[in-house]
Every structure is written in C-alpha cells, then in structure tokens.
Amino acid sequence: MSNGINVTSQNQVVTGVDQFSNGLTTYLNELGLPESNVLVPVPERSRVINNLPEVINLVDVNQRTTSIYLSKFIAACGAGLFDAALNFIWDETVVNLRKKVARFDLEYFYDSVVTDENRRKKLRDEDDLVKLDEWELVRGCHLTGILSDIGFKHLDYIRDMRNWASAAHPNQNELTGFQLISWLETCIREVIGKEPEGPAIEIKRFLGSIRNNALTLPDAVPINAGIEHLPPDLGTSLLRTLFGMYTGKAADARLKNNIKLVCNAAWNISPDEVKYECGLKYATFASNGEIDRRDSAREFLDAVNGLPFLPSDTLAVEISEKINNLYAAHIGFNNFHNEPSHARVLDSYVSNTGIIPESVRKAYVRTVVMSKIGNGHGVSTMAESYYDNMLQKFGEHEIKEFVTLLMNTEFSSRVALSACRSNYKALVAYFLPRTTNQITQQALQMINQSTDQQLPNLGKDTRFKQLIGSYSLS
Known part of the structure; x- marks a missing residue:
C-alpha cells in the first residue's frame, strides 16, 4: 500500500462530492432555503482533492495521526465549504x-513577545499560550527564530486572509481550490513539517547553559562569539530575556553572575529601541515601588x-503604554472598532510641539504610521483624524524614523499589500516638502521612485542601507 491516496480513491471521492452536492441542493430546495452560493463548485473542490496527496506527503507519517484539523480541512473542502477549510488550515x-x-x-518566548510587565507575570507555562492572541503567537515565533x-x-498574509475571507465573513466564493x-x-513547509534551526537552536543552548550551569569567563567566550553573529531580531529577543531573567524575583547570585558574563554581547548587537525598553522597565519598577526589581534593573x-x-x-x-495599547488594537481582530479610543488617548499625550521622548519615538512612529496606512482592508475611519493630527506634528526626528521603517520586517511585510503601499507613498509625498535634512530627503526620494515590487525589499537594498547608515555620521 502506498503512503499517498491512489487515483481510484480520488475518483471515488470526487464522484461522492458531486452526488453530495446534488443531494444537498435538492434538500435545501425542499426546505425553501437558498441553495446558490452555498457550496463552492465541484471543479474547485476537485482541484484541492487532486493535489492533496503530494502536499499531505510533506507531513511526517507519525505526525499525521494527530493532525485532526488537516482531516477537518479535507472534509470541509470536499463539502464545498472553503471558508471553513481556511479556518482549519x-x-x-x-x-x-x-x-x-x-x-x-x-x-x-514570553519575554520576547509580551513587553507589558503586568501581563507577563500571568504567563508561566504551556497552558498559558492560549492567552496570547494568534497574531502574538506568530509574531513571537518570528522574534524567537521559530519562524523564518x-x-x-507568508503566515501573516494567511492569518489576514483567515480574518477576512474565512467563515467569519460571507466571502467563500472568492476562495479557489488552488489558493487553499x-x-x-505553505503552512506545512514553514510550520507543520519544519523544526526550528540555526540561530534559534543556538539561543536555546545559550539559555540552557545560563540557567543550569555556573559559568566561568572561559565558558562565556564561545557563547559571546555565538551571540555576536545572531540576526538583529533574535538579538533583540535575547536581550529582553536576559533582562527579564536578571530582574526576576527568582534570580539568584549564580544566575546573575552568568548573565553578567554574556549580557554585553547581547546589548551590543541590539537596536536602541530595545535598550530604551530596558530603561523604561527600570522606570516602571521604580514607579510601582518594586524596589528589588528596580535595583536589579539598575545593576543590569x-x-x-x-x-x-x-x-x-x-x-x-x-506614552509607551498607550502605544502598546494602540498597536494591540490595530493588529488584533475587529480593529476598526477598537482603534479609535486608543488613538484618541495617545493623541492626547502629544503636545502641540509634537515632541516625543526619544525612548519611545521609534515605536510611536511605527505604530501611528502602520495604523494610518491600514492593514490591506482599509483604515479605521473613526480613528483616522487622530492619526492625521499626530502625523501633522511629526518633526525632523519623527520623519527620520519614518524613512527607516522599511528596515523593520513587520512593516516591510505590510507595504507588500497594494492598498498599504499606496497609503505609505502618499505619506512619503506629504513629508517630502516638510524636511530640510538632506539624508531624509534622499531617502524619501528613493522610496518614492521605487516600484511596487522593489518597495517591500528596499530596507535590504545596499544603497538604501548605506544612506540610512549615514545618519550616524551626520
């Protein structure tokens, strides 16, 4: 017996699907219910059924026995309910x-994805993973290297389609068999059939050594060498975790000594944004009266x-708290309804001078701009006036951060969507006459002249990176 589905079985399934559709249509007519546009046409279902064996064979045989939602996906496709099938994927x-x-x-993982201290305290073990929104799960897996x-x-796009074209909305006829x-x-190749590799495995090994051993200076040398070669995103996650471990209530002298041997390497490869985040946590501990944690943060x-x-x-x-609230509302489900109240509160914290503390400026610009350009399905109209008000207050520092947004993986993924790209370029045209900084002007012109295909990858372009790098020399 072969591992796949043989041709006879496929033909039988397709024939059965056709008979089921005809029978269901007759039954719906007898009940006086609508029968058109209920099920996807049989030819579309056949495209899925005929291509399933090759795709399913990408999953390890032992793993298939527990993949209940794959079975439900196939059942939904056979029944012609593609919107439900997308949910099951x-x-x-x-x-x-x-x-x-x-x-x-x-x-x-928790330290990487949850920056709110009060919420982080409630996340302890595997059972708490369900408390994370699904977008947080995907983003966290990317930040920690579990996802490339x-x-x-790919997953961010599929998640977006699931929110807008699944059974939550009456859009099933827009889905085709080849799309599904x-x-x-994609989900099998990038997630279901793939294990973490490379730098992510190295970090797991680093953390295991730091938690379980008493390290000496010679022990730390290879660890620091490995940290220095980590990608920036993983370096950011590692620094958050080391800071969280050091300031945790359970941190003993051995753990703190281990962290002191490696924290400089993680600090040096991390962007300023996460360094300011550590400073903000120090201030939060101080304002909450958490003296021991404040002192540990100061030591770090x-x-x-x-x-x-x-x-x-x-x-x-x-302001950091309000930025996080707006970001969570924007990226979450039902965002058009939830964004306005958070946008209004954040706008109220920005004075007419538009001055934003340096420690939160990068996060502020990214969140406001992402909200303004939308998620590919539109912009929250009730929140848009607040976004316009905040954008109007952008000065040279904020416009500088605006042009560096393409260096951010999440943002570059967003401008790959045509509607977001169009809104982003409109903002480029808006800011171009408002800056006198020559580097910023050149960067805005490069963005403006980029094609639709070039723009999402401009942050990786050597010329653009060199131009952005010249800020530090000016």
Missing part, C-alpha cells in the same frame, strides 16, 4: 506553533553601560 498551524514553543523555551522571515510573511492548496502547502544597566537609556521622566512610561 489556520487552526492546525496554531496548534503546531504552540507545541513548538512549548518544546523550545517558554520563558524566552519568509515564513512569517497553496496555503496548506550598569553592567552594559546602559544608563544613558534611562527615560528622562515618567511621561515616556505613560
């Missing part, structure tokens, strides 16, 4: 991602020469 992917996270390093850059971009089988193959910042990244006042802490 996503459900299988989410279940698989949770299993991978649980086997990987839960503390590292290309895997993240392609999305299934001392060890990495990070005291210049402490916030100047508590305003930065307040």
Whole structure:
C-alpha cells in the first residue's frame, strides 16, 4: 500500500462530492432555503482533492495521526465549504506553533513577545499560550527564530486572509481550490513539517547553559562569539530575556553572575529601541515601588553601560503604554472598532510641539504610521483624524524614523499589500516638502521612485542601507 491516496480513491471521492452536492441542493430546495452560493463548485473542490496527496506527503507519517484539523480541512473542502477549510488550515498551524514553543523555551518566548510587565507575570507555562492572541503567537515565533522571515510573511498574509475571507465573513466564493492548496502547502513547509534551526537552536543552548550551569569567563567566550553573529531580531529577543531573567524575583547570585558574563554581547548587537525598553522597565519598577526589581534593573544597566537609556521622566512610561495599547488594537481582530479610543488617548499625550521622548519615538512612529496606512482592508475611519493630527506634528526626528521603517520586517511585510503601499507613498509625498535634512530627503526620494515590487525589499537594498547608515555620521 502506498503512503499517498491512489487515483481510484480520488475518483471515488470526487464522484461522492458531486452526488453530495446534488443531494444537498435538492434538500435545501425542499426546505425553501437558498441553495446558490452555498457550496463552492465541484471543479474547485476537485482541484484541492487532486493535489492533496503530494502536499499531505510533506507531513511526517507519525505526525499525521494527530493532525485532526488537516482531516477537518479535507472534509470541509470536499463539502464545498472553503471558508471553513481556511479556518482549519489556520487552526492546525496554531496548534503546531504552540507545541513548538512549548518544546523550545517558554520563558524566552514570553519575554520576547509580551513587553507589558503586568501581563507577563500571568504567563508561566504551556497552558498559558492560549492567552496570547494568534497574531502574538506568530509574531513571537518570528522574534524567537521559530519562524523564518519568509515564513512569517507568508503566515501573516494567511492569518489576514483567515480574518477576512474565512467563515467569519460571507466571502467563500472568492476562495479557489488552488489558493487553499497553496496555503496548506505553505503552512506545512514553514510550520507543520519544519523544526526550528540555526540561530534559534543556538539561543536555546545559550539559555540552557545560563540557567543550569555556573559559568566561568572561559565558558562565556564561545557563547559571546555565538551571540555576536545572531540576526538583529533574535538579538533583540535575547536581550529582553536576559533582562527579564536578571530582574526576576527568582534570580539568584549564580544566575546573575552568568548573565553578567554574556549580557554585553547581547546589548551590543541590539537596536536602541530595545535598550530604551530596558530603561523604561527600570522606570516602571521604580514607579510601582518594586524596589528589588528596580535595583536589579539598575545593576543590569550598569553592567552594559546602559544608563544613558534611562527615560528622562515618567511621561515616556505613560506614552509607551498607550502605544502598546494602540498597536494591540490595530493588529488584533475587529480593529476598526477598537482603534479609535486608543488613538484618541495617545493623541492626547502629544503636545502641540509634537515632541516625543526619544525612548519611545521609534515605536510611536511605527505604530501611528502602520495604523494610518491600514492593514490591506482599509483604515479605521473613526480613528483616522487622530492619526492625521499626530502625523501633522511629526518633526525632523519623527520623519527620520519614518524613512527607516522599511528596515523593520513587520512593516516591510505590510507595504507588500497594494492598498498599504499606496497609503505609505502618499505619506512619503506629504513629508517630502516638510524636511530640510538632506539624508531624509534622499531617502524619501528613493522610496518614492521605487516600484511596487522593489518597495517591500528596499530596507535590504545596499544603497538604501548605506544612506540610512549615514545618519550616524551626520
């Protein structure tokens, strides 16, 4: 017996599908219910059924026995309910991602994706993974290296389609058999049939050594060498985790000594944004009266020469919280309804001068611009006036951050969508006459002259990266 489905079985399934559709149509007519546009046409279903064996064979035989949502996906496709089938693809992917996270390093994962201190305290073990929104799960897997850059971009798109073209909305006729089988193959290749590799495995090994051993200076040398070669996104996640471990209530002297041996390497490869984040957490501990954690945060910042990244006042802490709230509303489900209240509150924190504390400026610009250009399905009209008001207050510093957004993987994925790309270029045209900085002007012109195909990858273009790098020389 072969591992796949033989041709006779496929023909029998297709014939049975046709008979089922005819019978159901007759039954709906007898009940006086609508029968048109209920089920996807049989030829579309046949395209899925005929291509399934090759795709399913990408999944390990032992793993198939527990892949219940793949069975439900096939059943939904056969029944002609493509919108439900899309849900089942996503459900299988989410279940698989949770299993991978649980086997990987839960503390590292939670520290990477959840920056709100109060919420982080409630996330402890595998059972708490269901408390994360699905977009957080996908983003966290990308931040920790469980998902590759290309895997993240594919899954972010499939998640978006699941939100807008699944059974939650009456759009099933827009889905085709080839689309579904392609999305299934992507989820299998990038998630279901793939394990973390490369730098992600290295980080798991680093963290295991730091938690379980008493390290000496010679022990730390190869660890630091490995950290120095990590991609920036993974370096960011590692620094968050080391800071979280060091300031945790359970941190003992051995663990802190281990972290001191490697924290400088993680600090040096991380962007300023996450360094300011550590400074903000110090201020949060202080304002909440968490003296032990405040002192530990100060020790950590001392060890990495990070005291210049402490916030100047508590305003930065307040604004950071409002930015996180708006970002969560924008990226979450039913965002058009949820965004306005958070946008209004954030706008109220920005004075007429438009001055934003340096420690939260990057996150502020990214969140406001992402909300303004939309998610590919539109922009929250009730929140748009607040976004326009905040964009109107952008000064040279904020416009500089605006042009560097294409260096961010999540943002570059967003402008791959035509509607977002169009809105982004409209903002480029808006800011071009408002800046006198020559580097910023050149960057805006490069963005403006990029084709639709070039724009999502412009952040990786050597010329663009060199131009952005010249900010530090000016």
